Amino acid sequence: MEKKYNALRLHETDNVAVALENLKTGEKLVVQGLDTEIILQINIPYGHKVAVSTILQDQKILKYGECMGIATEDIPAGNHVHVSNVRGLNEEDKTAVFLKGGVVG
Amino acid sequence: MKTFKGYRRADGSIGVRNHVIIINAAGELASLTKKIAQMVPGVIPVVHQAGQSHSQEDVEQTKKAIIGTAGHANVSAALFLGMGLDDSTNEIVEVLKMRGHSVHCIHLNKSTLISEAIKESKLWLEQALEKSKKEQRVTADIKELIIGLECGGSDAWSGITANPAIGSFSDAIVKDGGTSILAETTEAVGTEHILARRAINETVGQRFLDIVKRYEERARAAGEDIRVANPSPGNKTGGITTLEEKSLGCIKKGGNSTLMEVIDYAHRPKEKGFIFMDTPGYDVESVSGLVAGGAQIVLFSTGKGSPTGSPIAPVIKIGTNTNLFKNMPEHIDVNTGKIMDSNYSIEDSGEEIYRKVIDVANGEVTASEKHKNQEFSIWRLAETM
Numbered sequence: 001m002e003k004k005y006n007a008l009r010l011h012e013t014d015n016v017a018v019a020l021e022n023l024k025t026g027e028k029l030v031v032q033g034l035d036t037e038i039i040l041q042i043n044i045p046y047g048h049k050v051a052v053s054t055i056l057q058d059q060k061i062l063k064y065g066e067c068m069g070i071a072t073e074d075i076p077a078g079n080h081v082h083v084s085n086v087r088g089l090n091e092e093d094k095t096a097v098f099l100k101g102g103v104v105g
Numbered sequence: 106m107k108t109f110k111g112y113r114r115a116d117g118s119i120g121v122r123n124h125v126i127i128i129n130a131a132g133e134l135a136s137l138t139k140k141i142a143q144m145v146p147g148v149i150p151v152v153h154q155a156g157q158s159h160s161q162e163d164v165e166q167t168k169k170a171i172i173g174t175a176g177h178a179n180v181s182a183a184l185f186l187g188m189g190l191d192d193s194t195n196e197i198v199e200v201l202k203m204r205g206h207s208v209h210c211i212h213l214n215k216s217t218l219i220s221e222a223i224k225e226s227k228l229w230l231e232q233a234l235e236k237s238k239k240e241q242r243v244t245a246d247i248k249e250l251i252i253g254l255e256c257g258g259s260d261a262w263s264g265i266t267a268n269p270a271i272g273s274f275s276d277a278i279v280k281d282g283g284t285s286i287l288a289e290t291t292e293a294v295g296t297e298h299i300l301a302r303r304a305i306n307e308t309v310g311q312r313f314l315d316i317v318k319r320y321e322e323r324a325r326a327a328g329e330d331i332r333v334a335n336p337s338p339g340n341k342t343g344g345i346t347t348l349e350e351k352s353l354g355c356i357k358k359g360g361n362s363t364l365m366e367v368i369d370y371a372h373r374p375k376e377k378g379f380i381f382m383d384t385p386g387y388d389v390e391s392v393s394g395l396v397a398g399g400a401q402i403v404l405f406s407t408g409k410g411s412p413t414g415s416p417i418a419p420v421i422k423i424g425t426n427t428n429l430f431k432n433m434p435e436h437i438d439v440n441t442g443k444i445m446d447s448n449y450s451i452e453d454s455g456e457e458i459y460r461k462v463i464d465v466a467n468g469e470v471t472a473s474e475k476h477k478n479q480e481f482s483i484w485r486l487a488e489t490m
Contacts, residue, residue: 004447045344046261061346066296069346
């Protein structure tokens, strides 16, 4: 079957997509069900995450429609989202997720 | 209304298989149990090492798991091999008989000749097989299906293809009135606040937080800290950034439905819909607990081709990537790697899994059944005395 896209967004509210192959700087990001013109700012290894919209510092990283971490700096669309710019949740964040369904941002 | 054809039991439950089994009540009888099963083709041996010299907590857990297994809807009749006064066989058999199950118990003790016990076992099993062949499938509502959700031999794609596809199926069957049970407490550490938020009420949410805490404390007492070990350096190389992300990849097998109930190992759900069972991450013990809790079918995602099956429930292997499907075609029932290769969505894969579940419920043999992968092991909580 013809391959139509190179990254997968697991939930419609996610701000990251997962690279389905090794993606190269300058390549166009093609995500199923998402109509954007994002050009990759950096190489993204397969299985790794790429921002599909600009994520500001302290905003939540959404994957599977859930908060999986907090951005530690501004991450422009098309950039790698990983350990250098994301932290896990602390107890305060978790309480916020548990009580309100989300954290700040 | 979605339906399937299964075997209606005296207690009202419905099975998708019609097995005659022989099961040992104590570890000492494991080999004899296998030997007798080999003498009567068609009989399935359910063997394990549990039974005696365990803590009270473990004795109760073993009893629960054995009652759930021998009294399972997929079982037409069960023969127990016991050791006499030292085990719980008589008590277990009485409970099952009262529920209308076809069960019988043979004790090996100082007054029994082994050859006599074998003769009696063979006779009972042959008669049970004859009777089982006359039982017919009848139409049942999909609402009566309980599906266990499991993963083993995961890879970098498990959380991207197979688990979300299973989650999409889980949401669909819950919507149709059926039940899905997510398991593996250890794999949920880091997402307890997220799953607890999905609970139907505060009590259920708190119960989930409690079982995760209990599990972590037990692990810590054994010198392990699940939160420090995860995500591992290998996980990070594979693209996993946080503990929350890693666990989300696992619990996504449970889709997005409301969490209706949190149950102990091998316990039957009282509610319908999406349920969580407290089990270890070890797939053999986890699958055994899910099945003992009433799951007629288990969905099992794997990236590395784990062959784990069950003696009495069909286990459907959901492969995470197309290479695995090509390399191990005899082991994989559904390839969700198509999500990566083509214009095939997670929902398309979820629908494919649903069709497979109905086919298997109607009698289609799974890869693990074809290969007679019949692993069975009961989760142990404490030391052996």
